Amino acid sequence: MSKPKDTHTFDLFGDAVETQDAQPSIAPAPVSAHPALSDTTELLTLCERWVARGWLRDLDRALVRFLATEAPDAPALLLLAAALASHQLGRGHVCLDLNATLNAPDFALSLPPEGDDLTDPPPLPSDVLATLTLSEWQAALHHPLLTSEGPGNTPLVVVTAHSASETRLYLRRYWQYEQTLHQQIVSRLEDENTPHTQAMNDNATTATDNRCRRPIYWAIGDDSHPGLLPQALNVLFKPSDNLDWQKTACALAARSRFGIITGGPGTGKTTTVVRLLALLQTLQLAHSPSQPLRIRLAAPTGKAAARLNESIAGQVSSLPLAQLEKLLTNCVMSEDETRRSATKTRSLHPVNEQFEERFNTVSSSAIAIPTEVTTLHRLLGARPDTRHFRHSAANPLALDVLVIDEASMVDIEMMAAVLSALPANAQCVLLGDKDQLASVEAGSVLGDLCRRAEAAHYTPETAQWLESATGQPLPSEYLDAEGQPLDQAITMLRVSHRFNKHSGIGQLAQAINQPRHAQSDREKQQAVNAVLRHGYPDLHHLTLSEDTALDKLVIHGSADKFLNGGEGRTNHKNEPIAPPTGYRHYLKVLNAQRPRGESFEDNPAAYNAWAAEVLSAYSHFQLLCVLRKGPWGVEGLNLHIAKTLRSEKLLFGSDYTLEKGWYEGRPVLVTQNDYGLKLMNGDIGITLAVPDPRTPGKSLLRVAFPTSDPEKTIRWVLPSRLHAVETVFAMTVHKSQGSEFLHTALLLPPTINPILTRELVYTGITRARDWLTLVEAKRGVLNEAVTREVMRVSGIG
Numbered sequence: 119m120s121k122p123k124d125t126h127t128f129d130l131f132g133d134a135v136e137t138q139d140a141q142p143s144i145a146p147a148p149v150s151a152h153p154a155l156s157d158t159t160e161l162l163t164l165c166e167r168w169v170a171r172g173w174l175r176d177l178d179r180a181l182v183r184f185l186a187t188e189a190p191d192a193p194a195l196l197l198l199a200a201a202l203a204s205h206q207l208g209r210g211h212v213c214l215d216l217n218a219t220l221n222a223p224d225f226a227l228s229l230p231p232e233g234d235d236l237t238d239p240p241p242l243p244s245d246v247l248a249t250l251t252l253s254e255w256q257a258a259l260h261h262p263l264l265t266s267e268g269p270g271n272t273p274l275v276v277v278t279a280h281s282a283s284e285t286r287l288y289l290r291r292y293w294q295y296e297q298t299l300h301q302q303i304v305s306r307l308e309d310e311n312t313p314h315t316q317a318m319n320d321n322a323t324t325a326t327d328n329r330c331r332r333p334i335y336w337a338i339g340d341d342s343h344p345g346l347l348p349q350a351l352n353v354l355f356k357p358s359d360n361l362d363w364q365k366t367a368c369a370l371a372a373r374s375r376f377g378i379i380t381g382g383p384g385t386g387k388t389t390t391v392v393r394l395l396a397l398l399q400t401l402q403l404a405h406s407p408s409q410p411l412r413i414r415l416a417a418p419t420g421k422a423a424a425r426l427n428e429s430i431a432g433q434v435s436s437l438p439l440a441q442l443e444k445l446l447t448n449c450v451m452s453e454d455e456t457r458r459s460a461t462k463t464r465s466l467h468p469v470n471e472q473f474e475e476r477f478n479t480v481s482s483s484a485i486a487i488p489t490e491v492t493t494l495h496r497l498l499g500a501r502p503d504t505r506h507f508r509h510s511a512a513n514p515l516a517l518d519v520l521v522i523d524e525a526s527m528v529d530i531e532m533m534a535a536v537l538s539a540l541p542a543n544a545q546c547v548l549l550g551d552k553d554q555l556a557s558v559e560a561g562s563v564l565g566d567l568c569r570r571a572e573a574a575h576y577t578p579e580t581a582q583w584l585e586s587a588t589g590q591p592l593p594s595e596y597l598d599a600e601g602q603p604l605d606q607a608i609t610m611l612r613v614s615h616r617f618n619k620h621s622g623i624g625q626l627a628q629a630i631n632q633p634r635h636a637q638s639d640r641e642k643q644q645a646v647n648a649v650l651r652h653g654y655p656d657l658h659h660l661t662l663s664e665d666t667a668l669d670k671l672v673i674h675g676s677a678d679k680f681l682n683g684g685e686g687r688t689n690h691k692n693e694p695i696a697p698p699t700g701y702r703h704y705l706k707v708l709n710a711q712r713p714r715g716e717s718f719e720d721n722p723a724a725y726n727a728w729a730a731e732v733l734s735a736y737s738h739f740q741l742l743c744v745l746r747k748g749p750w751g752v753e754g755l756n757l758h759i760a761k762t763l764r765s766e767k768l769l770f771g772s773d774y775t776l777e778k779g780w781y782e783g784r785p786v787l788v789t790q791n792d793y794g795l796k797l798m799n800g801d802i803g804i805t806l807a808v809p810d811p812r813t814p815g816k817s818l819l820r821v822a823f824p825t826s827d828p829e830k831t832i833r834w835v836l837p838s839r840l841h842a843v844e845t846v847f848a849m850t851v852h853k854s855q856g857s858e859f860l861h862t863a864l865l866l867p868p869t870i871n872p873i874l875t876r877e878l879v880y881t882g883i884t885r886a887r888d889w890l891t892l893v894e895a896k897r898g899v900l901n902e903a904v905t906r907e908v909m910r911v912s913g914i915g
């Protein structure tokens with residue numbers, strides 16, 4: 119088998135215009151139609167051959183068999199489309215786009231990127247589909263038992279959108295998720311400008327019921343507290359000569375029941391959302407002093423939740439709450455004053471003397487902002503052995519505001535489940551970086567919803583409202599009289615406060631992130647290379663010409679390769695930055711700070727403190743890679759690094775132990791949620807040796823995981839209880855999403871691969887907080903990678 123021909127169309131679902139205009143990779147002179155296009159038995163045989171090669175999943179073939187049994191008269195072309203649609207789900211696409219598949223058929227299956235040397239290869243999709251036209255395929259997609267064009271009971275749904283050339287085939291479940299998402303978002307956006315009387319009635323409900331308390335009318339049409347919104351925004355944001363996108367984001371997200379705040383690393387998403395919550399709570403208390411909003415914060419993984427937890431706690435403590443409470447008190451006093459004089463003039467009856475009570479409630483009510491962040495699975499109440507959650511439309515969550523961080527990692531199934539479980543009037547705010555890799559599961563919801571975020575598309579009405587709320591006029595380039603309702607609910611933060619123009623990490627992220635339509639591939643490569651050559655203090659570009667360079671990096675961190683050996687830098691808050699390290703650092707801490715002469719049971723605090731130090735030291739460095747298998751993948755690198763650390767006498771164990779067993783210092787990544795052990799997918803633990811209480815002088819291994827519980831900072835787990843973990847000296851970029859490391863080393867393999875795209879490189883480098891080492895196993899791979907884009911197929915956005 120040969121390598122797919124056009125490497126520039128590696129991204130099957132790349133830019134639609136380009137793929138349509140591009141030369142199709144269909145063979146120019148087909149001889150005759152492949153029998154699998156018209157004969158179900160031939161098709162099943164073909165699927166079997168594809169499954170044997172790993173090009174198609176067994177699951178996909180099983181679906182075809184099932185459909186063929188259910189409807190023996192179904193056209194083979196329909197069954198083939200079903201197999202490919204099912205296969206796309208495993209590759210992150212929600213559906214099969216027929217036209218894109220005909221334009222680049224070989225990307226519809228999981229072909230090995232470097233070709234397949236085995237003899238007697240099965241026909242490639244490009245061979246099979248060579249004679250097929252779009253209209254023939256479209257015509258074959260209609261079958262009363264198997265397909266429909268919308269609601270119904272058929273297992274498949276056909277959607278023809280915009281123009282007849284855009285036909286998508288869905289498995290019904292995924293079509294339904296898309297519909298749910300669409301309906302939930304539209305219904306939350308549609309009445310943002312109208313007072314919501316039902317919500318006011320809901321105010322009378324008790325704290326334990328799950329109807330929403332939030333009266334959404336206050337932000338727009340609230341007559342009782344004129345000016346409270348702009349006043350509160352002015353308390354929360356300092357005056358600025360430039361357009362403050364954070365203030366804009368806060369106002370827009372407060373205005374509607376669905377909002378998105380997107381932005382790159384350090385653009386202030388967390389800072390903004392904390393202020394948004396303070397704003398919402400202030401507005402709510404002005405109306406219902408004794409009924410603060412019930413706010414919940416969630417993230418898709420335990421790691422992302424822990425990170426938000428950490429940063430949000432710091433942000434809440436710096437909020438100007440006293441000023442907001444003063445504003446609130448003045449507001450309630452003036453309201454009651456007005457009411458009092460109105461009552462006096464209307465009648466001689468005594469004034470309604472609830473004033474004192476209301477005043478006291480406000481002045482004693484701290485504007486409560488939660489700092490605890492949970493995972494989405496926990497929030498919804500995941501149950502073992504079922505994909506259904508405890509909370510759903512039938513049993514909604516008891517909350518008024520939900521903030522979801524790292525929303526780019528949330529797949530379509532989870533997003534539909536969350537939105538369905540929200541009470542009708544609850545407010546949902548998504549935070550995330552639209553340019554990051556999407557979830558590994560099907561769907562790239564945040565990226566799809568934010569397709570128009572760059573240019574904003576605010577209507578003149580929105581701009582006018584924003585100006586009255588924030589005091590800031592919007593530049594005309596962000597206005598669009600044709601702006602969609604969704605555009606009005608999205609703000610993109612555009613200024614990084616963590617990476618300024620002197621930061622190589624920030625500059626590289628920016629150069630890589632330029633969308634394809636904004637510049638040619640060559641211009642992008644030149645921009646990226648200019649950043650690499652510039653000599654920024656936080657960035658080192660390493661091409662592996664000698665074997666030991668990678669070893670030096672992972673052991674020592676290669677501080678000597680950075681300007682001044684990494685000494686003397688400060689961060690954006692003027693705090694000193696420690697020089698970059700490698701894995702030696704945490705292993706040194708492990709040995710140097712080990713509690714001596716005390717048993718684990720007698721002094722758990724000492725062991726917890728030790729474990730916390732080791733875990734913190736581990737987070738100073740992480741090697742990221744692209745692949746799982748092979749010498750440049752997680753598996754090969756993990757073993758290589760463990761052996762290298764052993765040769766430095768930093769780790770101990772036989773080859774077998776290092777490859778398959780447990781040893782002190784082994785860092786592990788949890789790969790599946792384990793509710794029994796309270797461990798979440800993405801958690802990192804370190805294996806430590808603690809004294810064995812049963813055998814004096816001996817030790818036993820336990821794995822230490824950090825917790826967010828201040829009472830019990832470390833969770834100790836016996837290795838035998840951990841089933842879904844892997845060594846994490848090397849971590850894939852996909853798994854690193856939602857995490858951040860002081861020194862991140864991103865290793866690109868020597869050959870290009872379909873998953874090596876701009877989004878992946880961007881996601882990898884933005885995991886670095888202070889130092890980035892970009893490693894190319896062979897020069898040139900980065901240049902190729904940054905010109906490839908992933909575009910997921912879906913009907914959202």
Ligand SMILES: Nc1ncnc2c1ncn2[C@@H]1O[C@H](COP(=O)(O)OP(=O)(O)OP(=O)(O)O)[C@@H](O)[C@H]1O
Nearest residue numbers: 364381382383384385386387388389390429615616
């Ligand atoms: N307007 C601002 N002025 C000055 N510093 C700011 C401002 N906004 C945020 N920061 C600081 O910038 C840093 C990054 O902010 P924040 O954590 O809110 O960004 P983020 O977008 O959530 O980052 P990430 O998701 O990449 O971790 C923080 O130290 C924060 O205090």
